[in-house]
Amino acid sequence: EIVMTQxxxxxxxxxxxxxxxxxxxxxxxxxxxxxxxxKPGQAPRLLIYDASTRATGIPARFSGSGSGTEFTLTxxxxxxxxxxxxxxxxxxxxxxxxxxxxxxxxIK
Amino acid sequence: EVQVVESGGGxxxxxxxxxxxxxxSGFTFSVFWMSWVRQAPGKGLEWVANIKEDGSEKYYxxxxxxxxxxxxxxxxxxxxxxxxxxxxxxTAVYYCARVExxxxxxxxxxxxxxxxxxTLVTVSS
Numbered sequence: 441e442i443v444m445t446q447x448x449x450x451x452x453x454x455x456x457x458x459x460x461x462x463x464x465x466x467x468x469x470x471x472x473x474x475x476x477x478x479k480p481g482q483a484p485r486l487l488i489y490d491a492s493t494r495a496t497g498i499p500a501r502f503s504g505s506g507s508g509t510e511f512t513l514t515x516x517x518x519x520x521x522x523x524x525x526x527x528x529x530x531x532x533x534x535x536x537x538x539x540x541x542x543x544x545x546x547i548k
Numbered sequence: 549e550v551q552v553v554e555s556g557g558g559x560x561x562x563x564x565x566x567x568x569x570x571x572x573s574g575f576t577f578s579v580f581w582m583s584w585v586r587q588a589p590g591k592g593l594e595w596v597a598n599i600k601e602d603g604s605e606k607y608y609x610x611x612x613x614x615x616x617x618x619x620x621x622x623x624x625x626x627x628x629x630x631x632x633x634x635x636x637x638x639t640a641v642y643y644c645a646r647v648e649x650x651x652x653x654x655x656x657x658x659x660x661x662x663x664x665x666x667t668l669v670t671v672s673s
Contacts, residue, residue: 474659476593483643483663484593495661527593531649534656535607537595 442466442533446526446540452548455518461543463511463528472532475504475513478542479524487526488513515545523547550574550662552627552644557667564634568667570627570644578602578622581647581658584629586640587666594640597629598647612638634671641666 443466453459463473471491476484486495488504491511501516515522528540556568568584584596597618598607606618617630627644643666649658 472657476660478593483665484660485663486659486661489649489659489661529593529659531657531659534658535598536609539593539595541592 441536442469442530442538444528444530444538444540446528446543448543449541450544450546452546453518454548455520457518457548459515459518459522459545461513461515461526461545463506463513463540465509465511465530468508469530469532471507472530473504473506473511474529474531475502476527476529477522477524478527484527518545520547550646552646552662552664554642554644554664554667557642557669559670559672560634561673562635562671564671565630565632566634566669568629568631568642568644568669570629570664572625572627572644572646575646577620577625582618582620582627583645583647583660584618584627585643585645585660585663586638586669587643588637588640591640596642599627631669634669636671639669639671641668 445464447462473491475488477487478484487498492504503514505512525542525544527542551573553571560566583598586596599618615633619628644664645660646662647658648661
């Protein structure tokens with residue numbers, strides 16, 4: 441099983457600042473990585489797939505990078521609606537998907 | 549507009565059974581793999597099961613193998629999850645998700661592009 445580890449567990453950032461979230465895979469997943477955003481009481485929403493491709497309707501302030509075992513989600517200028525929990529997920533080891541444990545992005 | 553709507557959750561005793569349903573609309577259901585993903589209270593996401601477009605292939609996380617069965621009815625645009633021998637650790641919100649991506653000759657690379665709002669399953673005496 442591929443283990444996905446996200447850091448930090450909680451990130452405190454002020455609105456308007458940049459947020460950088462990390463995700464590490466226990467073995468290479470190539471670029472087969474997605475990022476999801478989840479707000480309280482809501483379903484997850486796809487943000488990024490193939491490590492760096494924004495999903496339909498996702499603002500340009502969200503960007504993804506990385507390949508192999510190290511990945512980053514960057515939010516360039518935080519808006520109030522961006523404070524949420526973010527999950528990474530590998531889909532290289534089809535069909536055995538695994539998610540990271542999540543990073544909570546909170547207002548500083 | 550793509551929509552998937554889950555139903556069928558509720559309170560069930562340990563060892564009991566429950567059948568979840570997911571109604572799809574706004575897309576051609578029969579050409580997409582579909583999945584169930586769950587989230588225990590206050591916890592992260594866990595993939596549960598996948599089913600191929602025509603139902604000919606099904607995959608499960610080890611913890612539910614032999615107890616859960618995923619199925620679909622393309623004529624009704626519906627996905628199902630039959631859950632038997634339920635345990636306390638199965639307590640979670642269960643999400644239905646559409647699977648997007650592609651398959652090569654040797655592997656598939658697919659992620660979840662649309663999710664329902666979820667249905668809560670509570671296993672408790």
